[in-house]
Amino acid sequence: MKQKIISVVVCLKFALGVGFTSTATAEWHRVDSNVAQVYSEIGEKNSIEVAEQLSRYDTVLRTMMGSKEDLNAPPIKVFVVSNYNDLKYVAPKVPRSAIGFYRATPESIVTVLIGYDDPNVRILDAKTVLQHEYAHHFMYRNFSGVYPQWFVEGFAEYFSTIDFNDEKAVIGDLSIARYATLLKRSMLDVELFFVDELRGREVSGLYATAWLATHYFYSSTERQAQLFQYIRDQRAGSDPRLAFENAIGMTIKDFEKRLRTYLKKEIGAYVVSVPRQNSVITKPVSVSNSNARDLMLYERVAGSSLDPEDEDVDGEEILRLAKNRANSSGASLTAQKAWVLANIKFGDKLLALDLAESLAMQTPSDTDLMYLHGYAALEASGQEGADRISFTDNARANLQQVMSANPSDYRAYFKLGQSYFLSEGATSSEALEAMINAYRLAPEVLPLTVNLAILLWSQGRDHEARLLLTPLANHPHETKIATVAGELLDLMGDNTDATISHKYWQQ
Numbered sequence: 001m002k003q004k005i006i007s008v009v010v011c012l013k014f015a016l017g018v019g020f021t022s023t024a025t026a027e028w029h030r031v032d033s034n035v036a037q038v039y040s041e042i043g044e045k046n047s048i049e050v051a052e053q054l055s056r057y058d059t060v061l062r063t064m065m066g067s068k069e070d071l072n073a074p075p076i077k078v079f080v081v082s083n084y085n086d087l088k089y090v091a092p093k094v095p096r097s098a099i100g101f102y103r104a105t106p107e108s109i110v111t112v113l114i115g116y117d118d119p120n121v122r123i124l125d126a127k128t129v130l131q132h133e134y135a136h137h138f139m140y141r142n143f144s145g146v147y148p149q150w151f152v153e154g155f156a157e158y159f160s161t162i163d164f165n166d167e168k169a170v171i172g173d174l175s176i177a178r179y180a181t182l183l184k185r186s187m188l189d190v191e192l193f194f195v196d197e198l199r200g201r202e203v204s205g206l207y208a209t210a211w212l213a214t215h216y217f218y219s220s221t222e223r224q225a226q227l228f229q230y231i232r233d234q235r236a237g238s239d240p241r242l243a244f245e246n247a248i249g250m251t252i253k254d255f256e257k258r259l260r261t262y263l264k265k266e267i268g269a270y271v272v273s274v275p276r277q278n279s280v281i282t283k284p285v286s287v288s289n290s291n292a293r294d295l296m297l298y299e300r301v302a303g304s305s306l307d308p309e310d311e312d313v314d315g316e317e318i319l320r321l322a323k324n325r326a327n328s329s330g331a332s333l334t335a336q337k338a339w340v341l342a343n344i345k346f347g348d349k350l351l352a353l354d355l356a357e358s359l360a361m362q363t364p365s366d367t368d369l370m371y372l373h374g375y376a377a378l379e380a381s382g383q384e385g386a387d388r389i390s391f392t393d394n395a396r397a398n399l400q401q402v403m404s405a406n407p408s409d410y411r412a413y414f415k416l417g418q419s420y421f422l423s424e425g426a427t428s429s430e431a432l433e434a435m436i437n438a439y440r441l442a443p444e445v446l447p448l449t450v451n452l453a454i455l456l457w458s459q460g461r462d463h464e465a466r467l468l469l470t471p472l473a474n475h476p477h478e479t480k481i482a483t484v485a486g487e488l489l490d491l492m493g494d495n496t497d498a499t500i501s502h503k504y505w506q507q
Contacts, residue, residue, distance in 0.1 A: 036076050038078045064159075139152065169274045343376075367402050414435070435455055447506030450488075458498040
């Protein structure tokens with residue numbers, strides 16, 4: 001699963017309102033809100049501010065987009081770290097230029113960002129980065145579907161500059177970084193919207209041009225209609241360039257001229273009223289540096305792909321790191337959870353089950369341990385010589401416990417659906433029901449969409465399966481998922497027996 005990454009494109013820091021502290025503190029803090037679980041090392045006061053800011057920001061986006069809050073939706077985890085090395089610890093292949101990323105997988109939904117200046121990397125204002133990454137999460141969760149890569153970034157850039165003043169929000173403020181790129185470096189280039197692989201300065205040009213184009217489209221209802229017509233046509237399989245020109249009624253070159261005029265003479269911000277709402281901010285809880293490190297290690301394991309062809313994942317290295325942390329003196333419960341999950345995914349499944357059972361007995365109310373116990377039992381059921389029925393029953397009992405204790409845990413629904421798929425096949429009504437629940441809770445996790453489509457097709461609901469797969473097949477940046485979706489659609493078009501789809505099941 002790819003990560004949505006925001007990269008450094010300018011060498012300055014500027015204030016757009018709230019600024020976080022410039023140095024790390026001695027300890028981390030956890031603060032929860034109605035939309036996020038925030039872990040940060042930028043001080044107690046600033047940690048609260050991050051949680052409150054995200055809650056208000058979510059309210060603004062919902063007001064703007066006409067989206068209602070889903071009280072059952074799982075909160076996103078947000079890690080505000082001190083430097084690139086912390087970023088890399090969670091995602092080893094993240095580019096050196098990155099200052100944050102967003103990732104949604106079957107195991108975790110998380111964003112990690114650098115919260116203040118790294119001496120080696122001058123970053124954008126921390127508030128802007130935070131809002132950029134959360135905008136990705138908001139888009140994927142609330143508007144399931146596939147969007148052109150430039151609009152994914154343009155949407156996040158446009159809404160990242162939102163500023164708050166009492167019960168009002170300023171929408172459409174200039175992005176100083178993008179504005180400077182366009183005016184001083186003359187990098188406005190709409191052609192970048194249709195390039196598959198960008199390099200060097202092209203990335204800067206894409207972000208800046210995408211911000212401006214999104215600003216332009218959101219400046220009137222007529223222009224928004226053009227934008228969404230283009231997106232619908234591209235999702236349906238139209239050539240992206242032709243779909244764009246047909247929707248806006250002008251050539252790419254003419255559109256560039258129109259954007260230059262808009263940038264110089266018309267661009268502006270506006271104010272919307274956003275009453276303060278109950279953001280359910282919890283009292284900050286101190287987290288030791290060691291435990292914070294273990295939390296980030298868990299996210300590294302959770303976000304690692306099980307695809308054997310994924311060269312970005314080193315299962316042996318993950319096992320080594322997790323084992324060392326779990327066996328260290330005074331190892332935290334989080335480190336032991338990471339060791340269990342590492343074995344489930346890359347190591348000894350039966351060992352993972354033994355460890356999970358032991359930990360669950362010590363902490364019976366911990367829903368993460370219930371989940372890991374169920375997941376380990378499910379994986380152990382497939383081992384040679386294992387009592388498949390007994391292990392599967394064990395898995396389902398633990399997963400059901402998780403769902404009872406935490407109805408928003410999409411992971412448990414996903415694994416429960418997988419348990420029925422593995423034992424009863426894709427025609428299982430229980431598998432379908434569980435996967436529908438998982439998808440409703442976390443539509444941003446694309447493997448859930450693929451699996452749901454497989455179950456729908458296998459149960460004669462071809463039309464619904466196609467509706468889910470068609471956008472994915474035209475996905476511009478999730479190439480592996482796009483390939484899988486495209487092949488499934490081809491098989492459906494050839495009236496192939498649906499059982500062949502089972503090999504495409506996403507773990």
